[in-house]
Amino acid sequence: MKAFNKNNIIQIIILVAIIIIGNVLVSVGIIDSYIELNIVLIGINIILAVSLNLIVGFTGLFSLGHAAFMSIGAYTSAVLTRNFNSPFIFAILMSGLVASLAGILIGIPTLRLKGDYLAIATLGFGEIVRVLALNNDYIGGAIGFNDIPQYTNWNYTFIMVVLTVVLISNFVKSSHGRACISIRENEIASEAMGINTTFYKVLAFAIGAFFAGIAGSLYANYFYFIKPDSFGFMKSIDILVMVVFGGLGSIPGSIIGALSLTVISTLLQSIPDLRMVIYAVILFLIMLFRPQGIMGDTEFRLLNKKEVKHNVSSKGK
Amino acid sequence: MLELKDLNVYYGAIHALKGLNLNINPGEIVSLIGANGAGKSTTLRTISGLEKSKSGYILLDGMKINSVPAPDIVKLGLSHVPEGRRIFPQMSIMENLEMGAYTRKDKEGINKDYNKVFELFPILEERKQQLAGTLSGGEQQMLAIGRGLMSKPKLLLLDEPSMGLAPIIVNEIFSVIKNINEDGTTVLLVEQNANMALKLSDRAYIIRNGEIELEGKSEELLNNEKVRKAYLEG
Ligand SMILES: Nc1ncnc2c1ncn2[C@@H]1O[C@H](COP(=O)(O)OP(=O)(O)OP(=O)(O)O)[C@@H](O)[C@H]1O
Numbered sequence: 359m360k361a362f363n364k365n366n367i368i369q370i371i372i373l374v375a376i377i378i379i380g381n382v383l384v385s386v387g388i389i390d391s392y393i394e395l396n397i398v399l400i401g402i403n404i405i406l407a408v409s410l411n412l413i414v415g416f417t418g419l420f421s422l423g424h425a426a427f428m429s430i431g432a433y434t435s436a437v438l439t440r441n442f443n444s445p446f447i448f449a450i451l452m453s454g455l456v457a458s459l460a461g462i463l464i465g466i467p468t469l470r471l472k473g474d475y476l477a478i479a480t481l482g483f484g485e486i487v488r489v490l491a492l493n494n495d496y497i498g499g500a501i502g503f504n505d506i507p508q509y510t511n512w513n514y515t516f517i518m519v520v521l522t523v524v525l526i527s528n529f530v531k532s533s534h535g536r537a538c539i540s541i542r543e544n545e546i547a548s549e550a551m552g553i554n555t556t557f558y559k560v561l562a563f564a565i566g567a568f569f570a571g572i573a574g575s576l577y578a579n580y581f582y583f584i585k586p587d588s589f590g591f592m593k594s595i596d597i598l599v600m601v602v603f604g605g606l607g608s609i610p611g612s613i614i615g616a617l618s619l620t621v622i623s624t625l626l627q628s629i630p631d632l633r634m635v636i637y638a639v640i641l642f643l644i645m646l647f648r649p650q651g652i653m654g655d656t657e658f659r660l661l662n663k664k665e666v667k668h669n670v671s672s673k674g675k
Numbered sequence: 676m677l678e679l680k681d682l683n684v685y686y687g688a689i690h691a692l693k694g695l696n697l698n699i700n701p702g703e704i705v706s707l708i709g710a711n712g713a714g715k716s717t718t719l720r721t722i723s724g725l726e727k728s729k730s731g732y733i734l735l736d737g738m739k740i741n742s743v744p745a746p747d748i749v750k751l752g753l754s755h756v757p758e759g760r761r762i763f764p765q766m767s768i769m770e771n772l773e774m775g776a777y778t779r780k781d782k783e784g785i786n787k788d789y790n791k792v793f794e795l796f797p798i799l800e801e802r803k804q805q806l807a808g809t810l811s812g813g814e815q816q817m818l819a820i821g822r823g824l825m826s827k828p829k830l831l832l833l834d835e836p837s838m839g840l841a842p843i844i845v846n847e848i849f850s851v852i853k854n855i856n857e858d859g860t861t862v863l864l865v866e867q868n869a870n871m872a873l874k875l876s877d878r879a880y881i882i883r884n885g886e887i888e889l890e891g892k893s894e895e896l897l898n899n900e901k902v903r904k905a906y907l908e909g
């Protein structure tokens with residue numbers, strides 16, 4: 359197996375170049391704090407949308423609780439960096455792991471539910487997490503968690519976005535990813551093929567939750583302050599809208615969805631009431647004119663140009 | 676090869692299989708015939724580990740497999756082609772076949788079996804890259820059977836392959852089932868189309884309300900008065 363080919367090297371050079379350019383732009387002040395704020399927000403939303411897409415778009419599990427995983431990650435990171443002075447990279451990793459563990463715990467009992475039932479169960483899970491956080495004084499309860507050190511910057515955001523996109527794209531293309539897609543396509547047939555559908559559903563949930571936890575960590579350590587209501591039901595819907603907007607089962611779609619809706623929402627910041635209305639209208643128009651999302655189910659060909667090849671020797675006629 | 680002994684299956688309070696007995700010898704085509712709701716699909720689903728039996732035995736080459744999980748049943752050489760052409764619509768034909776080989780690791784063997792499937796169903800090779808959801812009903816059924824073969828089964832369980840298909844297509848599919856059997860795969864064929872199934876199979880069981888009502892050589896059942904009345908006429 360060739361781990362690196364020419365393409366990979368070019369990709370890595372491009373990525374390193376982007377990181378360096380970003381740093382230069384930050385240091386000379388072209389990326390000022392306002393632009394940086396938006397870049398971080400876009401990055402966090404890309405991570406959230408791509409990870410939710412794995413659950414909803416690829417595996418076909420209708421989850422309405424993605425913000426809860428983000429919340430778990432955010433609080434984990436806040437506690438670790440503020441109360442225990444732990445290094446940020448460790449906090450990021452732990453946020454992912456704790457969120458992922460929560461994903462597994464909630465996944466095992468609920469993932470045998472189908473469709474609407476699963477949606478309601480995940481909705482309930484999101485509310486439980488929020489209420490638990492509201493009533494836990496150690497993490498600030500309803501007042502919120504203050505004085506979180508600000509570690510998130512351009513570098514962390516960019517690297518985490520790239521890692522999320524690359525790892526989830528690769529997962530989706532692997533045979534494990536195929537198993538997840540086959541569950542979405544037809545669960546009964548998938549079982550009949552000998553695929554352990556429960557295992558793969560929990561796996562998709564765990565991976566999705568892992569990255570949502572990382573997004574939470576980036577969020578907490580950028581904004582100094584978090585409160586349970588930042589990660590409520592509406593945030594879960596927000597993420598879902600990005601995924602649907604971009605296209606269920608399309609990773610580039612999720613990136614474009616996160617990017618465009620974050621920008622729209624920033625532009626509408628001064629009129630928060632209108633924001634939800636415009637969101638609803640956008641969603642309505644998408645469903646009407648392009649129900650498969652902006653990108654349909656387009657897959658990434660940018661990061662890995664290798665076309666899917668089937669090794670079937672065609673027989674001579 | 677496969678033996679069901681006094682098999683009982685419940686869905687909650689519904690007693691779907693009531694002490695079922697059935698036996699399949701290596702190399703045979705056995706058909707299981709019955710009306711809607713008789714318990715045919717339940718029988719197949721229980722054999723392949725998708726439903727749990729309450730009591731009784733499922734013996735595969737003498738080994739009890741009642742509580743073996745579904746993925747391991749596939750590895751033991753049982754392949755289940757479910758009712759209603761459950762293909763993966765947004766995957767290509769090729770990808771569907773790949774999924775059929777999911778439990779296998781032997782790349783070379785898998786490649787050989789793609790070609791075997793393509794020999795049985797040349798149309799699938801022509802349409803290799805086409806999305807399975809865009810195939811006609813008959814082609815989807817061919818794909819479902821081809822996909823079932825990709826796990827390299829000793830015993831192929833087919834659930835109503837003729838369902839909703841024109842007679843000419845049914846003929847085509849049944850003649851392929853015959854070919855598959857002649858290549859050494861044992862077949863358990865579930866059908867409502869009693870006439871076709873009895874003509875194809877060596878032996879048959881007639882199931883009614885979760886119980887075997889009649890069994891015997893297929894030719895004999897074809898001429899059996901009761902069978903003619905209930906399943907072949909009208
Ligand atoms: N998931 C289920 N829950 C409850 N009852 C079920 C379930 N699946 C099947 N049954 C019941 O079990 C009985 C046998 O059903 P089964 O699907 O095995 O019949 P069948 O012979 O395959 O019929 P058909 O020819 O219509 O496919 C029926 O009475 C059916 O209503």
Ligand SMILES: [Mg+2]
Pocket residue numbers: 715716717758834
């Ligand atoms: Mg049936």
